[in-house]
Amino acid sequence: MVEIVVENLYFKYPEASDYVLKNINLRIGEGESVAILGENGAGKTTLAKNLNGLLKPVEGSVKIDGVDTRSLSVAKMARRIGFVNHNPEHQFFAETVEDEVRFGLRNFGFPEEEIERSVQEALGSFGLEEYRRKNPFQLSGGEKKRLAIASIMVWHPEALIIDEPTIGMDYAQRLNIQGILRNLVSENRSIIVITHDVDFAANICRRAIVLSRGEIIGDGVLRKLLSDRELVERASLKKPFLVELEEELGLSGLEENFDGLSSILTRFFQKCRS
Amino acid sequence: MSFLKAFKYKRKESAVHRLDPRPKFLLAVVLMAVSIVFTDIRVLLTLLAGQLILLFLAKTLREWVSSLKGLLFFFAIIFATQIFFGGTLFTGFILSLRLLVLSSSMSWFFLSSTPEDIGRAMGAAGLPLELTFSFIMAIRFIPVIYDEFQSIYDAQRSRGLELEKGGFRKRVRNLMPILIPLLVGTIRRTYEIADAMEVRAFGASPKRTSYKSLKLKRGDYLLILFSILLVSILIYLKLLGVE
Numbered sequence: 241m242v243e244i245v246v247e248n249l250y251f252k253y254p255e256a257s258d259y260v261l262k263n264i265n266l267r268i269g270e271g272e273s274v275a276i277l278g279e280n281g282a283g284k285t286t287l288a289k290n291l292n293g294l295l296k297p298v299e300g301s302v303k304i305d306g307v308d309t310r311s312l313s314v315a316k317m318a319r320r321i322g323f324v325n326h327n328p329e330h331q332f333f334a335e336t337v338e339d340e341v342r343f344g345l346r347n348f349g350f351p352e353e354e355i356e357r358s359v360q361e362a363l364g365s366f367g368l369e370e371y372r373r374k375n376p377f378q379l380s381g382g383e384k385k386r387l388a389i390a391s392i393m394v395w396h397p398e399a400l401i402i403d404e405p406t407i408g409m410d411y412a413q414r415l416n417i418q419g420i421l422r423n424l425v426s427e428n429r430s431i432i433v434i435t436h437d438v439d440f441a442a443n444i445c446r447r448a449i450v451l452s453r454g455e456i457i458g459d460g461v462l463r464k465l466l467s468d469r470e471l472v473e474r475a476s477l478k479k480p481f482l483v484e485l486e487e488e489l490g491l492s493g494l495e496e497n498f499d500g501l502s503s504i505l506t507r508f509f510q511k512c513r514s
Numbered sequence: 515m516s517f518l519k520a521f522k523y524k525r526k527e528s529a530v531h532r533l534d535p536r537p538k539f540l541l542a543v544v545l546m547a548v549s550i551v552f553t554d555i556r557v558l559l560t561l562l563a564g565q566l567i568l569l570f571l572a573k574t575l576r577e578w579v580s581s582l583k584g585l586l587f588f589f590a591i592i593f594a595t596q597i598f599f600g601g602t603l604f605t606g607f608i609l610s611l612r613l614l615v616l617s618s619s620m621s622w623f624f625l626s627s628t629p630e631d632i633g634r635a636m637g638a639a640g641l642p643l644e645l646t647f648s649f650i651m652a653i654r655f656i657p658v659i660y661d662e663f664q665s666i667y668d669a670q671r672s673r674g675l676e677l678e679k680g681g682f683r684k685r686v687r688n689l690m691p692i693l694i695p696l697l698v699g700t701i702r703r704t705y706e707i708a709d710a711m712e713v714r715a716f717g718a719s720p721k722r723t724s725y726k727s728l729k730l731k732r733g734d735y736l737l738i739l740f741s742i743l744l745v746s747i748l749i750y751l752k753l754l755g756v757e
Contacts (some may be wrong), residue, residue: 255580289668315675318672318674322672325665329699330695330699331670331672331673331695332695333694333695343691344674347673347674377698391673392672
């Protein structure tokens with residue numbers, strides 16, 4: 241599994257005068273589920289693109305298992321760290337869903353037999369089998385997102401970065417994507433979710449990295465971090481529903497474990513009984 | 515796609531920016547016409563030098579230089595077709611230089627004229643509002659399309675696509691996963707914009723007025739005179755037999 245270490249990272253786009261990322265230091269270990277949160281323009285997507293080598297640091301370094309991303313091609317990095325764009329349509333070009341899923345495997349030179357097996361498996365696990373001959377552009381928003389994830393997860397990268405997974409999704413589609421990501425977390429894959437949707441993040445990620453104006457203003461256990469009113473306001477976020485509920489129910493000393501609604505209520509009833 | 519940067523308006527405080535877009539457009543058209551008519555290397559190099567002076571005066575030389583990287587692909591196609599169809603490297607060079615002069619002719623104009631001013635100039639020339647508006651929108655969308663291209667390119671690179679890999683044919687084929695989503699996205703956006711404009715009553719009033727009108731000043735008249743002089747010199751050169 242993969243370990244990402246970022247040291248003193250500074251990044252700015254060519255021709256821009258200001259740095260988009262300033263003095264970023266972090267380490268994402270294997271099997272971690274991390275949410276990158278922050279206001280619009282905080283540098284979340286830029287950070288994510290630095291983590292998978294699409295962008296290279298101007299100063300400092302990003303290392304994947306000790307190897308500097310500057311010395312690795314994007315294709316080599318993509319094999320280990322998958323990246324799902326915020327707009328799935330940005331990657332669709334094939335005539336059918338199955339061809340879309342096949343694309344990455346062909347680029348990486350997988351043998352034909354393995355390609356067919358993996359495509360079949362990915363279509364099954366992401367609930368896309370019935371659409372295999374459909375044009376990707378004709379799918380619904382949620383199906384498109386699932387296809388985008390399937391076309392990356394088909395080669396089983398060790399880590400997945402997913403940009404704004406819930407944008408434009410209805411509740412059912414959101415739950416579906418949430419289920420997919422939680423499955424990946426349970427498989428001990430590293431998941432990095434870039435989102436504004438703190439409730440979604442709280443349901444998937446243990447850890448949060450909060451960015452504001454290109455700097456990390458918070459890094460730690462998501463629920464603890466987002467119970468800090470000042471930090472939440474500074475990053476133009478809102479407290480996740482589950483954190484608010486825990487506070488309202490007087491469950492002090494927020495648990496670091498990964499509680500869902502049912503376990504919060506169980507803790508509340510235990511507290512009432514005692 | 516970086517060549518599109520050469521056609522994106524850059525807000526600067528310069529004498530060229532302050533000129534009326536109409537004489538600027540006239541000079542740009544003259545420069546374009548000359549680069550099409552002449553193949554003589556001396557004429558093309560003189561034109562290029564003149565354009566560099568214009569770009570320097572408009573303080574947009576840096577933007578022009580950074581756009582050149584995008585033209586390298588087209589130069590490669592020109593050289594490849596020349597070699598493939600029995601031309602020489604020199605003809606490849608002349609044609610590439612011609613393309614450079616041709617694109618630069620319009621580049622300094624677009625870099626130094628706001629889309630709104632270009633629209634006003636087109637309106638003043640009696641062109642219909644629909645055409646003027648479409649043209650302005652096309653210019654305004656250059657940076658949007660450029661950003662979208664970058665995003666699509668990143669998405670495909672994340673799936674192992676390597677544009678730099680393989681021979682010429684493979685590289686051209688590799689562009690398909692980028693061009694198709696870009697084209698689909700652009701067409702979709704066109705329909706959305708058309709709908710958004712219609713719901714805001716675009717075209718409901720047949721005659722529109724503008725709060726700002728264009729007025730030619732001394733510098734603009736000088737530019738018109740210069741354009742006429744340039745055309746006269748080049749007609750004379752043509753009569754002398756310069757190719």
